[in-house]
Amino acid sequence: MPIAASTSRAQLEALRELSEAIIRCSQEAISIADAQGNTILVNPAYTRLMGLEEAQVIGRPVTADIAEGESVHLRVLRTRQAIRGARLRVGPHAREVIVNAAPLLVGGELRGSVGVIHEVSEIRRLSDELASAKQLLRKLDPRRSFDEIVGDGPAISRTKELARRAAATPATVLLLGESGTGKELFAHAIHGASDRRDGPLVRVNCAAIPEGLLESSLFGYQGGAFTGARAHGQKGHFEEADGGTLFLDEIAEAPLALQAKLLRALQEREILRVGSSKPVRVDVRLIAATNADLEAAIDRGTFRQDLFYRLSVMPIRVPSLRERREDLLPLSRALLARICAEYRVAPVELAPDALALLATSPWRGNVRELENVLRRGLIDKPPDAGVLCAADLALEDLGAGPEDGDAAPGRPRGLPELRAAWERQLLRAQLARHGGNREATARALGITVRNLYYKLKRHRLG
Ligand SMILES: Nc1ncnc2c1ncn2[C@@H]1O[C@H](COP(=O)(O)OP(=O)(O)OP(=O)(O)O)[C@@H](O)[C@H]1O
Structure with missing residues (x-):
């Protein structure tokens, strides 16, 4: 703080x-x-950390509190430079500390040195706490555990058991099953139960990445490999997943x-950018x-x-919802709880x-379709409705051809036109x-x- 030359003695004293007072009430040891090079002031945080009385250090050389290492104050006084992160052992218990110190310059004149001391064990404790909090968060991540795969009917229980066994091995796993059955959920659970759980889980949807970019996104590229490439190159998903799991969906x-390159990567355990x-x-x-x-x-x-042979070391077929109707009630309850919490x-x-109605659907879209039906049912309900009835559920079978709302009434149309209108309507729905x-x-x-994008463009829906 700058002090004016005209400041009176009384003001200086104040x-x-x-x-x-500020130094004394600081939680940092100062x-x-x-x-x-004599100690003139220490605060209570300092005496607590050192295990020394004030009287044992005040008026004494600054080396009085050092058990091991060179005094940081003396270095500051000698060099007139601030020092950060010096490690020492201090006090009768030889506590390991990290010291930051700076010269006290008044009007360009060296008046002393101020040091702030942190206990290393405290820093370690905090970083341990951080690590265990992170681990807890990872455990709490709902997508990482088999417990999140709802259902205890025989079909899903068998699948879970197989997946648990697969998780305990390093083998490649091939998850088979209809869309929306929970294959991604299984991939997360297998990773979460494997000894790679602290490593990354990288998901790549082979259908969503444009064909021309798949190879570089999976294997990375070398600097200057193509126009627009980064000068230093880029890691691909294989390298990102190093030490963890790569989930190749679709x-x-x-x-x-690309399949040939995947095969090589699996056989050789190495990739070429x-x-x-x-x-x-x-x-x-x-x-x-x-x-x-x-x-x-x-x-x-x-x-x-x-x-296929390389991938299917451990094939696991995730059953459709039709094959496990016994899980419909627990699944609906769990999904409703999840959606209510989200909304x-x-x-x-x-x-x-409502349950009787749900039991009649063929569930071609499996658990994802069930989730969507419940989600839509909830959207129009007041927040405190408490119950979802059959009338709230709009079940829609994918197999049914939707009405063509765009049709001009009474105009006869040929099959191609009708088919296009039907497709457009289906895409919209x-x-x-x-x-x-x-x-x-x-x-x-x-x-x-890719095919969907093409169709949306053709129908001008994209
Ligand atoms: N057994 C289950 N318990 C709870 N939620 C489930 C279960 N199975 C699926 N789900 C939920 O259903 C949705 C679809 O699941 P997921 O994405 O894992 O299916 P998928 O088989 O990978 O689908 P796709 O083949 O289309 O990629 C997700 O929201 C998922 O959380």
Whole structure:
């Protein structure tokens, strides 16, 4: 704080008292030395940390409190420079501390040195606390545990048991099953139960990335590999997942050229960045998932048989909701609780007629469709409704052809026109149903995201 030359003695005394009071009430341990290297002021945080009385240090050389190491005050007084992060052992208990100190310069004249001392064990304790809080957060992450996979009927229990066993091994896992059955949930749970749980889990949707970018996004690229590439190159998802798990969703959508490179990466445990001939070793556990029939894809020549064998070391088929109707009630309750918490509304129960209605649906969109039906049912309810009835649930079977709302009445139309109108209407309905999410819409329609984009463009819906 700048002090004017005209400041009176009394004002200076008041200022000194104020500064001393501030130092004394600081929670940081502070010690002040004069220009001769004697301690002139310490605060209670300092005496607590050192395990020394004030009288044992005040008026004594600053080395009096040092058990091991060079005095930081003396270095500051010698060099007139501030010092940060000096490590010492201090006091009768030789406590390990980190000291920051700075010279006290008044009008350019060296008057002493001020030091702030932090106990290393306290820093360690705080960082340990931070680490365990992070671990707790990871455990609390609902997507990482088998407990989050709702249902205890025989079909899902068998699948969970198989997945738990797979999690305990380093083997590649292939998750098979219809869209919306919970394959991604299983991938998270397997990673979370594996010894790689503290490593990264990287998810790549092979259908959502444009074909031309898939290779560089998976394997990275070398600097200057192509126009627009970063000068220093870029890591790909394989390298990002090093020490953890790489989840390749919609694996059937990977183009054949990429499949060959995936096979190589799995066999050699190393990858080649685009534009580089220097292999990079990667330690990655692969989980792949698809709702496609890979064996049929092999017959069609769109999926490599050798890659299929590599991937299917541990095939796990996640059952459709039709195969586990016994889980419909617990699933609906768990999903409702999740949605109510998300919408910040009071918990909602399912009325018996709603449950009876849910039991009649074929659930071609599986748990995702059930979630969407409940979500839509809740949207129009008042926040304290408390119960969801059959009348609130708009069940919609994907197989049913929607009405063409755009049709000009009475005009006869040919099959191509009718088919296009029907497709347009179906796209609109499914997009609305999935809140505009194109990945989910494409899944529900059983087409690739690329194909969906193409169709939306053709119908001018994109
Ligand atoms: N057993 C379950 N318990 C609780 N929630 C579930 C369960 N199965 C699926 N879900 C929920 O249903 C939705 C769809 O699940 P998920 O994305 O894992 O399906 P998927 O099989 O990977 O779908 P796709 O093949 O279309 O990618 C998610 O919101 C998920 O949390």
